[in-house]
Amino acid sequence: MxxxxxxxxxxxxxxxxxxxxxxxxxxxxxxxxxxxxxxxxxxxxxxxxxxxxxxxxxxxxxxxxxxxxxxxxxxxxxxxxxxxxxxxxxxxxxxxxxxxxxxxxxxxxxxxxxxxxxxxxxxxxxxxxxxxxxxxxxxxxxxxxxxxxxxxxxxxxxxxxxxxxxxxxxxxxxxxxxxxxxxxxxxxxxxxxxxxxxxxxxxxxxxxxxxxxxxxxxxxxxxxFIRRYEAPELRKRFFHFSSETISRLKMKANMEVEETDKEISSLQALSALVWRCITRARRLAGDEKTICTMDANLRQRLDPQLPQGYFGNSIWVAKAAASADEVLEHSLGWTAQLLQKAVSELTDKTLRGVFEAWMKSPFVYQIGEFFEPNSTVIGSSPRFNMYGNDFGVGAPVAVRSGYANKIPGKVTTYQGSKGGGSIDLEICLPPDTMSALESDEEFIALATRS
Incomplete structure (x- = not known):
C-alpha cells in the first residue's frame, strides 16, 4: 500500500x-x-x-x-x-x-x-x-x-x-x-x-x-445546545458472520430461553453475542453496569403506522442493562431475551410518551453523553439494501463509513458483502479492547474477516 x-x-x-x-x-x-x-x-x-x-x-x-x-x-x-x-x-x-x-x-x-x-x-x-x-x-x-x-x-x-x-x-x-x-x-x-x-x-x-x-x-x-464530540483513539474492524453462523446463533438463543411466545430474531441473537464478547474484552468488574442499545425503526411501531418512505428521523433506541457478571455468566439466550424485551417495549403508547416528554422539555442529543459508559451500541440495519446499488458498473465490492458518530463500543450492522443473509459488523473499540476481542474464543469461533 x-x-x-x-x-x-x-x-x-x-x-x-x-x-x-x-x-x-x-x-x-x-x-x-x-x-x-x-x-x-x-x-x-x-x-x-x-x-x-x-x-x-x-x-x-x-x-x-x-x-x-x-x-x-x-x-x-x-x-x-x-x-x-x-x-x-x-x-x-x-x-x-x-x-x-x-x-x-x-x-x-x-x-x-x-x-x-x-x-x-x-x-x-x-x-x-x-x-x-x-x-x-x-x-x-x-x-x-x-x-x-x-x-x-x-x-x-x-x-x-x-x-x-x-x-x-x-x-x-x-x-x-x-x-x-x-x-x-x-x-x-x-x-x-x-x-x-x-x-x-x-x-x-x-x-x-x-x-x-x-x-x-x-x-x-x-x-x-451544540457540542463538538471528538472520538478517542479507536480501532475499526469489519467482521463477517455467515448466514449459517447466524442461523446457529438464533437457534441456540431460542433453545436457551424460558418459554415465550416471541421468537428471538437473528439480529437480537448476534447482538447478544457481541454484547457478551465486548463486555468480556473490557475486563470489567463483575458488578459494573453494562448497557446494550439497538436502533429501532419506529415507522411500523406507531399506530397508525408511518409509511416506510417517511422522510426524516423515525428511530429510537431499545436499551437493555445488566451487570458484567450477569451478561457473562448467563446464557446467550438470556442476554438475547433482555434485548428482545427492550425492543418489544417500544410500543405506540411508550413512544408517544417519549415524544410528549421531549416536547415539554426539548433537548438535543450529545454524542459523548447520550450513551452511558461501557455501552455496546448497535446501529444501522442489515436489512438496508446496500449491495443492490448498481450504477451501471456492477455491484459494490464493499461498504465503508467515515469518521462520523464513532464512539467506543459502536457496532454498525451491514448487509453482508457475501450475500445470502450474512451480516457484516463494523466494530469500534480502543486498541487494547479490540486486541482482547480478537483473542476472545467465543467470538473468533464465529466471526471471520469481512
Whole structure:
C-alpha cells in the first residue's frame, strides 16, 4: 500500500433538482426526532466499486461522472429538502429558536471528484479500516447544525487506480438510516433508467398529537445546545458472520430461553453475542453496569403506522442493562431475551410518551453523553439494501463509513458483502479492547474477516 498516498480534489460543483414544484418553495419544518439530532454528525456511508475492465472501451470516468450528476439531479426532485440549507428564526423575547430547512437557500448538493493513487485491495485487505477512508467523505467532523452553512448532502467520488468509491455525507437532522439508504436505492434505479421500485419519500411530517408543524427549541445561542464530540483513539474492524453462523446463533438463543411466545430474531441473537464478547474484552468488574442499545425503526411501531418512505428521523433506541457478571455468566439466550424485551417495549403508547416528554422539555442529543459508559451500541440495519446499488458498473465490492458518530463500543450492522443473509459488523473499540476481542474464543469461533 502507498502509505504516503493522499486524496487529491480534482473538481467540485453543486447539483440542484432537475425540476421543482411548489412544495420545494415552502419551509420544511423539522420534527422532534430531527431537531434532537442537531449536535450529532452527518451520516457518512459509501460504496466501493471495481472499475470495469480496461478492455471495456465504453467506460470513461468523465462520462460516468456526468451521468452520476444527471441522475443525482433527477433524484433530488424527490428528495428536494437535501438541496436546501438549514435556517433559524430567533425569538429573543421567548428565548427560542425555530430551526427548519429553507429549500430555496444554498447552492444545492455538493459533488466532488477526487483521485487517490491506491487500489481497491488497499482498502479492503488491511485488518483495520485504513485511516485514508475518512478522507473519502466530505463534512469531516461536521455536526448537523453546520447545515446552516454547509450543504445538507455532499457526494464525493474518489477515483482509485482500479476502482472508485462513492461517499455520501447526509445531514442526520434531516434523515435517518432508512431515509438515507432509500435515497441511495432510488438514485441507483434512476441512474440505470429503471422504474422506481423503492419507497418514494413521503414528506408529510409526523408530530405528536396537538403539536407541530413549527417546533421551537428553548435556546438562542449555539453554545447552549451544540457540542463538538471528538472520538478517542479507536480501532475499526469489519467482521463477517455467515448466514449459517447466524442461523446457529438464533437457534441456540431460542433453545436457551424460558418459554415465550416471541421468537428471538437473528439480529437480537448476534447482538447478544457481541454484547457478551465486548463486555468480556473490557475486563470489567463483575458488578459494573453494562448497557446494550439497538436502533429501532419506529415507522411500523406507531399506530397508525408511518409509511416506510417517511422522510426524516423515525428511530429510537431499545436499551437493555445488566451487570458484567450477569451478561457473562448467563446464557446467550438470556442476554438475547433482555434485548428482545427492550425492543418489544417500544410500543405506540411508550413512544408517544417519549415524544410528549421531549416536547415539554426539548433537548438535543450529545454524542459523548447520550450513551452511558461501557455501552455496546448497535446501529444501522442489515436489512438496508446496500449491495443492490448498481450504477451501471456492477455491484459494490464493499461498504465503508467515515469518521462520523464513532464512539467506543459502536457496532454498525451491514448487509453482508457475501450475500445470502450474512451480516457484516463494523466494530469500534480502543486498541487494547479490540486486541482482547480478537483473542476472545467465543467470538473468533464465529466471526471471520469481512
Amino acid at each position: 502507498a502509505n504516503s498516498a493522499v486524496i487529491k480534489h480534482v473538481s467540485e460543483c453543486f447539483i440542484k433538482p432537475k425540476s421543482k414544484d411548489n412544495n420545494a418553495k415552502q419551509p420544511y419544518y423539522l420534527a422532534p426526532g430531527d431537531l434532537a439530532m442537531l449536535s450529532a454528525h452527518y451520516i457518512q456511508k459509501g460504496l466501493l466499486f471495481n472499475k470495469p475492465s480496461v478492455t471495456d472501451e465504453e467506460f470513461n470516468i468523465a462520462t460516468f461522472l456526468e451521468k452520476l450528476k444527471d441522475s443525482l439531479s433527477k433524484t433530488l426532485v424527490y428528495f428536494y429538502p437535501l438541496a436546501g440549507q438549514l435556517a433559524t428564526q430567533i425569538d429573543e423575547d421567548q428565548h427560542t429558536s425555530l430551526i427548519f430547512i429553507d429549500c430555496e437557500k444554498g447552492s444545492g448538493a455538493r459533488f466532488i471528484h477526487a483521485t487517490l493513487d491506491m487500489i481497491v485491495d488497499d482498502i479492503v485487505s488491511p485488518i483495520d479500516v485504513p485511516i485514508i477512508v475518512k478522507s473519502f467523505f466530505d463534512h469531516h467532523m461536521a455536526v448537523n447544525h453546520d447545515g446552516h452553512t454547509r450543504p445538507l448532502l455532499s457526494v464525493q467520488v474518489t477515483e482509485l487506480v482500479d476502482g472508485f468509491f462513492i461517499g455520501c455525507s447526509m445531514n442526520h437532522a434531516v434523515v435517518d438510516g432508512t431515509s438515507y439508504w432509500n435515497f441511495w436505492n432510488i438514485w441507483s434505479e434512476i441512474h440505470q433508467q429503471q422504474s422506481i421500485t423503492s419507497n418514494l419519500p413521503v414528506h408529510d411530517r409526523w408530530f405528536s398529537e396537538g403539536y407541530g408543524p413549527k417546533i421551537s427549541l428553548p435556546f438562542t445561542h449555539t453554545d447552549e
